[in-house]
Amino acid sequence: MTDLRLPDPExxxxxxxxxxxxxxxxxxxxxxxxxxxxEIAGAATDAAGLEAIVERATPDVVxxxxxxxxxxxxxxxxxxxxxxARPGRRIGVLLLSQYxxxxxxxxxxQSEAAGVxxxxxxxxxxxxxxxxxxxxxxxxxxxxxxxxxxxLLRRRRERNPLDELTERERxxxxxxxxxxxxxxxxDRLFVTPRTxxxxxxxxxxKLGLEPEPDDHRRVLAVLTWLRxx
Amino acid sequence: xxxxxxVFFAALALVGGTAFAIGAELxxxxxxxxxxxxxxxxxxxxxxxxxxxxxxxxxxxxNSVGPLLIAIGLTWFVGTWGGSDIDWxxxxxxxxxxxxxxxxxxxxxxxxxxxxxxxxxxxxxxxWIVEQGCWMVAQLVLLRPLSWYxxxxxxxxxxxxxxxxxxLQRIAPISLALATALAGLVVLLAARRLxxxxxxxxxxxxxxxxxxxxxLIGTVGAGAYRLLVHRGLFDDPRxxxxxxxxxxxxxxxxxAGLLQDRLARTAVAELVIDLRGGSGAGAPDxxxxxxALSRALGDPTLELFLVDRATPERFLTIDxxxxxxxxxxxxxxxxxxxxxxxxxxxxxHDASLLDDPGLVAAVTAAVRLEADNxxxxxxxxxxxxxxxxxxxxxxxxxxxxRRRVERDLxxxxxxxxxxxxxxxxxxxxxGEEARDPALAAALGGVASELEAAIEELRELARxxxxxxxxxxxxxxxxESLALRAPLPVDAEVELPGRLPRPIESTLYFVVAEGLANxxxxxxxxxxxxxxSLASGTVRAEVADDGRGGAGAERGSGIQGLADRVGALGGxxxxxxxxxxxxxxxxxxxLPA
Numbered sequence: 001m002t003d004l005r006l007p008d009p010e011x012x013x014x015x016x017x018x019x020x021x022x023x024x025x026x027x028x029x030x031x032x033x034x035x036x037x038x039e040i041a042g043a044a045t046d047a048a049g050l051e052a053i054v055e056r057a058t059p060d061v062v063x064x065x066x067x068x069x070x071x072x073x074x075x076x077x078x079x080x081x082x083x084x085a086r087p088g089r090r091i092g093v094l095l096l097s098q099y100x101x102x103x104x105x106x107x108x109x110q111s112e113a114a115g116v117x118x119x120x121x122x123x124x125x126x127x128x129x130x131x132x133x134x135x136x137x138x139x140x141x142x143x144x145x146x147x148x149x150x151x152l153l154r155r156r157r158e159r160n161p162l163d164e165l166t167e168r169e170r171x172x173x174x175x176x177x178x179x180x181x182x183x184x185x186x187d188r189l190f191v192t193p194r195t196x197x198x199x200x201x202x203x204x205x206k207l208g209l210e211p212e213p214d215d216h217r218r219v220l221a222v223l224t225w226l227r228x229x
Numbered sequence: 230x231x232x233x234x235x236v237f238f239a240a241l242a243l244v245g246g247t248a249f250a251i252g253a254e255l256x257x258x259x260x261x262x263x264x265x266x267x268x269x270x271x272x273x274x275x276x277x278x279x280x281x282x283x284x285x286x287x288x289x290x291x292n293s294v295g296p297l298l299i300a301i302g303l304t305w306f307v308g309t310w311g312g313s314d315i316d317w318x319x320x321x322x323x324x325x326x327x328x329x330x331x332x333x334x335x336x337x338x339x340x341x342x343x344x345x346x347x348x349x350x351x352x353x354x355x356x357w358i359v360e361q362g363c364w365m366v367a368q369l370v371l372l373r374p375l376s377w378y379x380x381x382x383x384x385x386x387x388x389x390x391x392x393x394x395x396x397l398q399r400i401a402p403i404s405l406a407l408a409t410a411l412a413g414l415v416v417l418l419a420a421r422r423l424x425x426x427x428x429x430x431x432x433x434x435x436x437x438x439x440x441x442x443x444x445l446i447g448t449v450g451a452g453a454y455r456l457l458v459h460r461g462l463f464d465d466p467r468x469x470x471x472x473x474x475x476x477x478x479x480x481x482x483x484x485a486g487l488l489q490d491r492l493a494r495t496a497v498a499e500l501v502i503d504l505r506g507g508s509g510a511g512a513p514d515x516x517x518x519x520x521a522l523s524r525a526l527g528d529p530t531l532e533l534f535l536v537d538r539a540t541p542e543r544f545l546t547i548d549x550x551x552x553x554x555x556x557x558x559x560x561x562x563x564x565x566x567x568x569x570x571x572x573x574x575x576x577x578h579d580a581s582l583l584d585d586p587g588l589v590a591a592v593t594a595a596v597r598l599e600a601d602n603x604x605x606x607x608x609x610x611x612x613x614x615x616x617x618x619x620x621x622x623x624x625x626x627x628x629x630x631r632r633r634v635e636r637d638l639x640x641x642x643x644x645x646x647x648x649x650x651x652x653x654x655x656x657x658x659x660g661e662e663a664r665d666p667a668l669a670a671a672l673g674g675v676a677s678e679l680e681a682a683i684e685e686l687r688e689l690a691r692x693x694x695x696x697x698x699x700x701x702x703x704x705x706x707x708e709s710l711a712l713r714a715p716l717p718v719d720a721e722v723e724l725p726g727r728l729p730r731p732i733e734s735t736l737y738f739v740v741a742e743g744l745a746n747x748x749x750x751x752x753x754x755x756x757x758x759x760x761s762l763a764s765g766t767v768r769a770e771v772a773d774d775g776r777g778g779a780g781a782e783r784g785s786g787i788q789g790l791a792d793r794v795g796a797l798g799g800x801x802x803x804x805x806x807x808x809x810x811x812x813x814x815x816x817x818x819l820p821a
Contacts, residue, residue: 073699
């Protein structure tokens with residue numbers, strides 16, 4: 001496991017802006033992320049506050065709740081699109097929610113711009129996982145909640161091509177869907193990256209998918225496949 | 230009259246026929262000079278009145294025109310006895326001779342209602358009858374067998390019967406002049422009625438015109454002739470023939486007129502049908518109502534005014550223009566429909582229609598009845614609409630309440646548990662750093678429990694009302710349902726965009742209930758969700774390929790769902806033939 005306190009490969013800590021209307025969660029999140037070695041650019045209670053921080057401090061990643069004042073509906077989704085559409089340096093977005101919905105996940109990653117994450121708030125309990133996701137996002141990767149991927153994998157189909165995958169291949173497919181790189185998958189499964197590459201090639205062959213050059217496009221392809229049919 | 234009609238009629242025929250036979254048998258003088266055809270004509274003259282009077286009385290028992298006609302016929306026949314040479318018969322017949330004339334005058338004035346409506350009518354009719362009565366008494370007292378006036382061609386011997394010839398000769402011209410004048414007044418009154426009547430009234434008053442003509446010829450003409458020319462008008466058999474024809478025509482016309490009025494009453498029934506029929510939804514427009522009233526009352530000039538619902542003091546024309554109600558006059562009558570708070574409107578119509586007030590009353594009653602009925606229907610409709618709106622409001626309120634509970638859970642318990650699990654995560658990380666495996670394991674156990682609690686709470690909140698439904702709409706929410714179903718589900722959702730919230734939530738619960746039932750009972754291998762929009766209706770269904778044969782009772786949630794769907798004016802169906810799977814479908818009308 002990587003040491004959370006190590007600075008970013010670029011030599012400085014990842015700067016994070018937070019938007020969360022619950023005081024309890026906002027303060028806990030700040031404490032947690034600081035302890036995990038991130039730098040906090042600011043913490044806001046609503047969308048407008050977060051936009052102000054983004055304007056002022058240009059963070060690397062924004063972490064925000066989907067439901068925020070004033071309407072407590074899907075402000076987070078719209079704010080994420082707005083932030084990612086900003087000209088200039090790309091800012092990663094990590095959406096946190098009490099629910100993970102396939103429709104939102106698809107909407108988020110469908111756009112070309114990489115560097116998004118969509119996690120259940122449940123993940124806040126695992127500091128290492130959370131930090132890993134933020135790092136991936138900061139570097140243009142993707143982080144999709146494992147429960148959604150599991151739901152998609154579990155989804156029953158008639159003549160299910162997933163049945164042709166081995167247990168290990170299904171595992172690799174799930175990790176790909178969550179947005180993990182071959183290296184990360186190899187680390188997690190305690191195998192060599194070459195083995196992971198073989199699994200990936202097999203999976204794509206069995207599912208009839210075109211190999212994708214980068215991780216984000218790979219997530220999109222996997223999610224599209226899982227969501228379809 | 231309680232006698233059975235045929236018996237009554239036969240009895241009258243017998244009485245009239247016998248009276249005439251007796252009269253004809255007994256009289257020697259009057260008809261003796263004339264050919265037998267006059268006998269027949271005289272019989273027919275009286276007989277026509279008996280016949281038409283009987284029919285009129287039977288068909289219109291409440292109208293005194295029938296008895297009046299019968300009275301004319303009977304006095305006519307008694308008058309034929311005046312030719313008898315039996316003393317008391319002669320006197321009886323002689324005194325009744327001509328008595329039918331004032332009765333005919335009463336008929337002219339009282340047709341068609343059978344009542345003498347105005348003061349002039351009552352005065353003239355009364356005066357004539359009194360005058361005739363006086364002459365009758367005078368004859369009984371002063372005349373032994375013959376009169377100066379009626380029997381110029383009689384043998385001289387009859388003159389010996391005159392008790393006081395001088396007095397009679399003085400009274401007779403006065404009586405004749407009075408009778409002629411009163412008959413003339415009757416004719417004038419009839420003419421006035423005809424003149425003021427509108428077209429509808431004139432048609433109805435045709436019998437009056439004919440009867441008045443009979444009075445004109447038989448009394449005014451004959452009286453004037455004798456007074457001025459000192460000759461009998463009826464010396465000319467052509468005049469006599471004309472008079473008989475006019476008399477009989479009058480009797481027949483009176484009967485026909487009465488029966489026509491009776492027909493007009495059936496027009497009330499037709500009016501009711503008219504008002505009901507064809508209109509389907511909504512009130513018939515005022516124009517149709519006016520036409521129906523016009524037909525029912527036989528008055529093409531009828532005008533209808535309706536009460537202005539906004540300000541009930543005012544009236545509106547059938548074109549909706551505010552208007553003052555016209556004043557009634559001799560030609561036009563104003564009849565209001567309904568009273569007080571139930572005022573519907575008013576009709577302005579030919580005054581002659583009031584001769585038969587029952588008809589107008591029946592017609593206006595029909596309109597009122599129909600108006601009441603419409604009002605009741607409208608009231609029921611209004612209450613139904615209110616009920617529907619109230620049920621729909623309950624759905625909206627329920628959804629709002631569900632949303633509030635879900636949000637409270639989200640902002641309260643769920644956030645707290647998440648914050649708790651976050652703190653626990655920090656503690657675990659610290660525990661691992663402290664290299665205390667026992668503490669780490671214990672914390673791990675707590676973390677799992679906490680995770681399960683958060684998961685359960687999330688499913689509970691989602692069941693109350695999933696935020697994705699509110700935020701992203703039915704299609705996304707249904708996809709979410711399909712993804713989590715324990716069997717393969719195809720979702721075909723074809724919607725152009727968002728639907729009204731109560732409709733979205735209702736269809737969502739239909740799909741959720743359908744999928745839950747498929748998972749629980751159907752033994753299905755797959756299910757299909759279809760949601761589509763067509764011509765103002767949105768339809769959602771969940772179909773499976775399971776056993777089928779489920780009743781509507783399957784799933785306790787079905788009744789609640791049906792209530793919910795019904796509250797929005799839609800229908801919920803369960804189609805489940807054994808071996809053909811089960812389809813739960815809901816159709817909801819979209820608000821216009």
